[in-house]
Amino acid sequence: MKGLVMRSTGMWYDVLLEDNRMQSCRVRGKLRLEGFKETNPIAVGDYVDVETEGSEGVITRIHERKNHILRQSVKKTQHAHVLAANIDLAVLVVTMSMPRTSSGFIDRFLVTAESFDVPQALIFNKQDLLTEEDQGLQSELIATYETLGIPCVKISAVHDKLTPVMELLSGKTSLIAGHSGVGKSTMLNKLSPSIQQSVAEISSFSQKGTHTTTFAEMFGVDDKTFVIDTPGIKEWGLIGMKPEELSDNFPEMRNLRAHCKFGYRCLHFNEPKCAVKEAVENGAVALSRYENYLSMLIGEDNRK
Ligand SMILES: Nc1nc2c(ncn2[C@@H]2O[C@H](COP(=O)(O)OP(=O)(O)OP(=O)(O)O)[C@@H](O)[C@H]2O)c(=O)[nH]1
Ligand SMILES: [Mg+2]
Ligand SMILES: [Zn+2]
Structure with missing residues (x-):
């Protein structure tokens, strides 16, 4: 039976099957995907074939991908891993402070998504914390990116109704990325009662950089809308771009x-x-x- 990989924890994969059951699966043997050196390069967002054996599922095939986004695994290595596959929209959650997202980081994210042919959008969160100065900087950024045709949405995930976010994401599979503490999980929790991600406790950003979300996980908001919550990213290395x-x-x-x-x-x-x-x-x-x-x-x- 065909299914969609919602979550991967290394050995095990949670797969949403066509009949709407969630099945915990492992991989038997070595699966290859065209264009990949690694065996079993299964990522969140992959479509796979699953055979069930009692309560256990086995992934037997990875379907060809529409696209994927790669990310450098560890600092200064050339190793890359697939952050997610089959994405319609790459969303960066940006905050002007706590933590500050630099325009260099925004552009590296956009350039990476562009190189994988994935459309992009920006969500500027924590509007309630903006100083006048940050407000000015934010307006300049938004003007720059809207000129490029990149949708920009301003929210306070804690205080606002998130209708504009829902309008942006509706009907798509979206990757949600950003520094740790920008409010990715807070925002997604508010979009659907079925999403109950842990969020950092205090309503501020801890400079220690502890990550609350630790692996990528996909959630269904409705039948046609999927979101992928990802762990906070400190840096975006550019991979293999001449x-x-x-x-x-x-x-x-x-x-x-x-x-x-x-x-x-x-x-x-x-x-x-x-x-x-x-x-x-x-x-x-x-x-x-x-x-x-x-x-x-x-x-x-x-x-x-
Ligand atoms: N003031 C304010 N705080 C917010 C807002 N959105 C989120 N927060 C707070 O920011 C902190 C971090 O939020 P999370 O949702 O855990 O952030 P995250 O992006 O998922 O972080 P990681 O999982 O570590 O990558 C929490 O304490 C939230 O309550 C906002 O709009 N305004
Ligand atoms: Mg999180
Ligand atoms: Zn030139």
Whole structure:
């Protein structure tokens, strides 16, 4: 029977079967998925075939994926693991303070999702905590991203009704990511009574960086709406992106390249007659986006 992987804890997988039963499964033998070196590269969001043997389920096949998002496993290693598969929307929950989400982190998230062809959205949480200064910074960020066609929603997960979030997520399978403490689980708990994730106790962010959510888990909000809660992420390393391909994942830069003097060899760094640099000067490309592009290119703060 076909099923959807909702949760993985290493050895065991919780699979939602077609008949709506939740089945705990393991994998027998070695399963391979085209394009993957690892055996059993099963991730949350994968469609699998399951055979049941008594109370136990066995995964016998992984279906081909529509897409996936990879993430670097451990700092400074080239190992990557699949964060989730078959995603319609990659959502980053952003907070201006407690904790602060930098624009560099936002752009690395967006660039990664773009490189895997997954549409993106931003949710700005903890509106109740905004200072006037943060409010100004937030407005600039929202203006930049809305110009790029990225939906931006402002909420206070603790205080607001989350209708705009529901409108954003309805009918899709969404990956919900962000630093630890931004309120991912708080927000998801409010979307559906079937979601009861633990959240950090005090209504503030602990600088110690303890993670409340420890592995990715998918939940159904309704028949057609699924959300994946993920553990807080400190850093987004860019995986396997060649310097000359990086600007292809900045939609506003992608088409300018043809107008650079060095065309497809231009890194938009110190080359003469560069259309991207001209666009930054005349304001068509936001300075923050170009600066974040350069730091990704140089790699200096890849891991911030
Ligand atoms: N003031 C305020 N606090 C919030 C808001 N949303 C969430 N919080 C608080 O922020 C803390 C962290 O929330 P969580 O939902 O656990 O955060 P998380 O993103 O799931 O964190 P990890 O699971 O560690 O990745 C909790 O104490 C929440 O009560 C908000 O809109 N305003
Ligand atoms: Mg959480
Ligand atoms: Zn250029």
